[in-house]
Amino acid sequence: MAGALRIVARVAAKDDDVVLIGVQFFVDGQLVGEDKTAPYAIEWIDKNPFEAAEISVQVQDGHGNIARDKILLKAIDVSQSTSVQSVLLEPQVLDAKGRPVNGLKPENFRVLEDGVLQELDVAKPDAMPATYTLLIDTSGSMRRRIEFVREAAGKLPALLRPIDTVVVAPFSKTLGAITGPTRDAATIAGAIDEIKPTGGTAILDNLSGVVEQLDTSEGRHAIVVITDGYDEHSAMKFERAISSVKAAGISVYVIGVAGVAGISLEGEDLLRHIAVESGGRAFFPFREEQLPDVHAQIAADVQIRYVLTYTPKNQKLDGKWRAITVETSDPTHVIKARKGYTAPLPPPIKPSIELTIRDSNRQLVDVAAEDLVVLEDGIEQKVEVFQEAVAPVSIILVLDESGSMKRAAPMVMESARKFVESLPDKDKLAVMLFSDKTDMIHDLTTIRVWAMDAIKRYSVKGGTALYDAVVESLQRLTRVEGRRAVVVLTDGRDENNPGTGPGSVHTFADVLNAIRGVDAMVFPIGMGPNVDRAYLERMGELSMGEAYFPADTSELDANYQRILENLRRRYVISYTSTNDSRDGAWRKVEIKSLRDGIVVESRGGYFAPNK
Numbered sequence: 001m002a003g004a005l006r007i008v009a010r011v012a013a014k015d016d017d018v019v020l021i022g023v024q025f026f027v028d029g030q031l032v033g034e035d036k037t038a039p040y041a042i043e044w045i046d047k048n049p050f051e052a053a054e055i056s057v058q059v060q061d062g063h064g065n066i067a068r069d070k071i072l073l074k075a076i077d078v079s080q081s082t083s084v085q086s087v088l089l090e091p092q093v094l095d096a097k098g099r100p101v102n103g104l105k106p107e108n109f110r111v112l113e114d115g116v117l118q119e120l121d122v123a124k125p126d127a128m129p130a131t132y133t134l135l136i137d138t139s140g141s142m143r144r145r146i147e148f149v150r151e152a153a154g155k156l157p158a159l160l161r162p163i164d165t166v167v168v169a170p171f172s173k174t175l176g177a178i179t180g181p182t183r184d185a186a187t188i189a190g191a192i193d194e195i196k197p198t199g200g201t202a203i204l205d206n207l208s209g210v211v212e213q214l215d216t217s218e219g220r221h222a223i224v225v226i227t228d229g230y231d232e233h234s235a236m237k238f239e240r241a242i243s244s245v246k247a248a249g250i251s252v253y254v255i256g257v258a259g260v261a262g263i264s265l266e267g268e269d270l271l272r273h274i275a276v277e278s279g280g281r282a283f284f285p286f287r288e289e290q291l292p293d294v295h296a297q298i299a300a301d302v303q304i305r306y307v308l309t310y311t312p313k314n315q316k317l318d319g320k321w322r323a324i325t326v327e328t329s330d331p332t333h334v335i336k337a338r339k340g341y342t343a344p345l346p347p348p349i350k351p352s353i354e355l356t357i358r359d360s361n362r363q364l365v366d367v368a369a370e371d372l373v374v375l376e377d378g379i380e381q382k383v384e385v386f387q388e389a390v391a392p393v394s395i396i397l398v399l400d401e402s403g404s405m406k407r408a409a410p411m412v413m414e415s416a417r418k419f420v421e422s423l424p425d426k427d428k429l430a431v432m433l434f435s436d437k438t439d440m441i442h443d444l445t446t447i448r449v450w451a452m453d454a455i456k457r458y459s460v461k462g463g464t465a466l467y468d469a470v471v472e473s474l475q476r477l478t479r480v481e482g483r484r485a486v487v488v489l490t491d492g493r494d495e496n497n498p499g500t501g502p503g504s505v506h507t508f509a510d511v512l513n514a515i516r517g518v519d520a521m522v523f524p525i526g527m528g529p530n531v532d533r534a535y536l537e538r539m540g541e542l543s544m545g546e547a548y549f550p551a552d553t554s555e556l557d558a559n560y561q562r563i564l565e566n567l568r569r570r571y572v573i574s575y576t577s578t579n580d581s582r583d584g585a586w587r588k589v590e591i592k593s594l595r596d597g598i599v600v601e602s603r604g605g606y607f608a609p610n611k
Contacts, residue, residue, distance in 0.1 A: 089111065092336045153192045169210050204241040254274060257285075369573075376587050521545035544601060573591065590604075
């Protein structure tokens with residue numbers, strides 16, 4: 001879907017006396033905006049995030065000098081989550097004489113997956129439309145039997161129902177021109193008459209190739225291979241070819257026709273294996289009069305079937321083969337059905353790590369992706385995304401209104417208002433006040449007037465339930481997606497009003513556990529000599545936030561602005577983890593800079609998904 005992006009250009013002149021006129025922004029060579037004041041940025045609507053785009057900037061100074069730079073905005077990468085919701089089976093049930101059995105009820109069937117009995121969701125006879133693909137061998141070795149081949153191919157259409165269709169696919173070394181799917185008898189007959197034997201044979205290659213070209217999203221599909229079984233040119237192995245057939249849920253029926261050299265034992269064995277592994281049958285007719293019976297059996301197999309579905313008890317996404325056994329209440333029945341399926345692989349794990357980059361003086365600096373090395377549990381990872389963290393932030397502003405804040409109250413309220421006014425419109429804000437107890441005045445919203453009204457309710461009294469306020473704020477943020485932060489202002493340590501005991505039900509250990517469990521930044525602002533400086537610094541460090549300690553209330557505005565700059569001057573790095581185990585375990589992530597004097601700060605890792 002289309003979305004707004006903030007494009008930022010960091011521009012600096014080499015000499016102080018150089019005047020920059022402005023920065024122009026281009027996308028795929030088209031001018032999309034201009035900004036004449038630093039920081040240089042524009043908002044751009046990416047109408048097609050699924051296609052890559054080249055973003056370039058151009059800056060000119062007062063002397064007419066021009067500088068340019070560009071980057072490639074990669075297409076959005078979509079990860080899909082998969083699960084084994086339902087398995088479809090289409091068994092054919094035959095009696096001891098090979099005749100189709102009709103009239104079976106759900107209670108007559110049993111389905112086992114890897115030996116475990118499954119509960120059937122659906123069990124009924126079905127008359128689903130069918131598509132028959134005639135995969136006809138037109139190699140030179142078929143020259144002497146070409147009329148027989150045409151007869152073999154031409155008999156099946158006469159047995160089709162009005163809802164069935166046919167695809168004609170001639171092949172030798174490669175696939176020829178494919179017709180259909182069609183119900184038109186003249187089109188089918190014309191395609192069969194055009195068969196001209198020439199070239200070599202590649203059965204497995206073309207079997208897999210035709211599967212790729214078929215639309216198997218609807219109806220039942222069967223491939224009828226007419227060949228002499230002499231595969232001399234296939235590059236594909238049997239296992240790979242048959243796996244593509246199984247994955248598409250197609251049954252393969254083989255009509256073995258003796259060509260120039262007859263059918264070898266090796267060729268016959270190959271054809272039988274293809275048919276059996278895919279749930280079809282192999283026929284080796286010698287005379288033309290046998291063909292109607294062959295086609296009647298193929299049509300009966302495809303047309304007279306049952307539909308069974310079940311939701312597997314084993315929902316693991318491990319990419320392993322699951323063997324299926326279908327039984328009926330009559331042990332004399334012969335059942336032909338797919339032998340199993342391959343479970344989906346788990347979707348890739350793509351962690352997204354937010355980070356800040358500072359120099360030795362703890363000033364925020366800029367680096368490029370090639371300046372960084374990412375290690376997950378000691379194993380280097382390939383960085384796929386490195387960009388500014390421009391996603392909206394959900395912020396809870398937590399203000400201490402204990403009795404000791406009385407003298408600072410006017411400045412606290414004024415600086416809080418300025419902080420609210422400085423927030424980007426897209427960021428959500430909640431306001432919590434605390435003294436002896438916590439009070440969430442209003443929940444997360446972009447409506448700023450609510451925050452202004454909440455600040456008006458600021459009224460000093462009571463003790464300092466600092467830990468309760470931080471823990472409850474973090475607990476609220478667990479229900480929020482995206483970037484999250486807590487900004488907490490206090491002038492004291494966690495204590496009750498008389499100062500004789502703790503002010504909170506929660507302990508500092510609870511605070512640290514809450515920070516570890518929530519990917520949210522905490523920015524404590526501690527005023528005065530009574531704050532537990534080490535505790536506040538620990539909150540900031542562990543959460544990848546930062547603690548501030550203003551000398552007096554006049555510095556509050558500057559502290560709030562530093563918090564806003566901190567939130568804006570962050571980066572997001574993402575990669576596909578080399579460890580695809582979905583075990584819920586903590587993964588340690590180290591991000592190092594290749595440049596001297598640069599320190600990268602991040603949360604230090606992430607919890608892998610557990611399903």
